[in-house]
Amino acid sequence: MKYQELISYEKKYGECKNDLLIIIPCFINFDILIKHLGYLSKQTFQKFDAVLVLGKDFDDTKLSEFLKSNKFNFGIILIKRKEDTGSAGGFFTGQKYGFEKGYAYMINADDDCMPIDSNLIGSLYSNKNVGYVYSTSHLLAGDKGRFFIGQPCIAQYTLLSRSIFEKYGFCYAPLYCGSEDYEFSQRIANEKSFILPNVTEHPFYYVGRSVLRTPSRTWLYILSNLIVMKLTVSKLISILFFGIFLSLSLFFIPMYGPRLFIMMTNLVLSYRFGKEAFNKIDSSIKKTIFPKNEIPANLEILEDTSSSHFWGNFKKDIFNILKESLIFFRKDVLITDTFNYLKIFVLGCFCRTLYFKMDEDHYMLISNNQNIVFHVAKLLILPIFAAFYCGLLLLVFIPLKILKQPRTMRYGLD
Numbered sequence: 001m002k003y004q005e006l007i008s009y010e011k012k013y014g015e016c017k018n019d020l021l022i023i024i025p026c027f028i029n030f031d032i033l034i035k036h037l038g039y040l041s042k043q044t045f046q047k048f049d050a051v052l053v054l055g056k057d058f059d060d061t062k063l064s065e066f067l068k069s070n071k072f073n074f075g076i077i078l079i080k081r082k083e084d085t086g087s088a089g090g091f092f093t094g095q096k097y098g099f100e101k102g103y104a105y106m107i108n109a110d111d112d113c114m115p116i117d118s119n120l121i122g123s124l125y126s127n128k129n130v131g132y133v134y135s136t137s138h139l140l141a142g143d144k145g146r147f148f149i150g151q152p153c154i155a156q157y158t159l160l161s162r163s164i165f166e167k168y169g170f171c172y173a174p175l176y177c178g179s180e181d182y183e184f185s186q187r188i189a190n191e192k193s194f195i196l197p198n199v200t201e202h203p204f205y206y207v208g209r210s211v212l213r214t215p216s217r218t219w220l221y222i223l224s225n226l227i228v229m230k231l232t233v234s235k236l237i238s239i240l241f242f243g244i245f246l247s248l249s250l251f252f253i254p255m256y257g258p259r260l261f262i263m264m265t266n267l268v269l270s271y272r273f274g275k276e277a278f279n280k281i282d283s284s285i286k287k288t289i290f291p292k293n294e295i296p297a298n299l300e301i302l303e304d305t306s307s308s309h310f311w312g313n314f315k316k317d318i319f320n321i322l323k324e325s326l327i328f329f330r331k332d333v334l335i336t337d338t339f340n341y342l343k344i345f346v347l348g349c350f351c352r353t354l355y356f357k358m359d360e361d362h363y364m365l366i367s368n369n370q371n372i373v374f375h376v377a378k379l380l381i382l383p384i385f386a387a388f389y390c391g392l393l394l395l396v397f398i399p400l401k402i403l404k405q406p407r408t409m410r411y412g413l414d
Contacts, residue, residue, distance in 0.1 A: 025090025045122030
């Protein structure tokens with residue numbers, strides 16, 4: 001597919017004449033994009049162009065007015081997509097634009113990945129001959145902590161040469177939203193790369209709050225990750241966790257859980273992903289979300305102030321979660337904050353009632369185990385069912401993955 005077939009229009013602001021292009025897919029958040037452009041204007045190296053790949057629903061009128069009244073030392077290309085193609089389609093469109101326009105180097109960046117180091121782009125460009133250079137990313141867990149990530153992720157200020165795209169193709173657009181950056185990084189893993197000490201900041205989404213505050217996108221990410229990434233030992237472990245979380249959802253998340261279990265099982269075994277899957281996952285979650293005035297009084301408050309992540313310290317997290325589960329067994333609890341999604345699911349098994357605070361006005365009902373007999377029965381049956389389901393999932397999914405693994409190599413090269 002040609003670049004012109006993907007867009008409804010293209011506008012330019014300033015002179016676009018450099019050999020370096022920064023690709024920034026944008027969705028609906030105007031303020032985040034303006035903040036990002038502010039950081040770009042502070043870069044000591046300004047010999048680059050930036051292409052803003054707007055989503056279908058982005059308020060382009062407001063952005064156009066801003067760009068007319070604010071001048072930058074770098075060229076800006078504004079592109080509006082014809083269809084909602086998600087983050088994967090945004091990177092794909094931007095890369096197609098850069099490739100067809102003859103750019104020698106392209107930097108890929110999420111709109112909320114901030115180049116806080118003023119020397120970042122200059123450092124990336126000065127190492128351009130390597131062909132594959134990425135920054136040091138700090139993942140921010142709200143105001144509670146900072147995680148360092150030292151592995152390549154092309155969506156967090158990674159410079160790639162034109163020759164990389166000629167050899168491997170572009171981001172896999174059918175993924176729609178999630179995993180496209182890691183799939184591409186895995187695709188080019190054998191290329192020589194170089195990590196810079198220069199820092200970017202990126203919100204840490206893949207944690208407990210994200211699972212419940214943006215559930216459709218998070219479950220799509222988990223699904224896409226299973227389907228598109230290569231089969232490795234870590235991926236087998238991911239399949240097991242997928243099965244465990246779906247089993248917990250089936251047994252303990254009222255209304256939403258059983259539908260999620262059926263939907264996700266159907267999607268993974270029919271090998272469907274991307275936008276089609278995203279549209280199917282959402283639906284009945286609204287039934288479990290309540291306004292603040294409908295939440296019962298006298299709930300015991302649990303706020304996890306630690307920014308530790310489940311994968312960061314497995315033994316410590318498991319011990320703490322099991323201890324809290326015993327403390328809150330058969331109690332009515334409200335979790336106001338946590339960055340550990342495993343804690344949310346496990347506590348939902350043991351509490352009598354568990355709510356999760358999504359924002360100041362909305363609360364999600366995680367579990368409702370009023371009948372003690374049924375509650376204890378579910379706790380006893382869950383391990384047996386989860387073991388059976390995970391085993392069946394591995395038995396069916398692995399051969400399916402071997403046969404139907406998407407071919408992403410050289411994707412998008414006409």
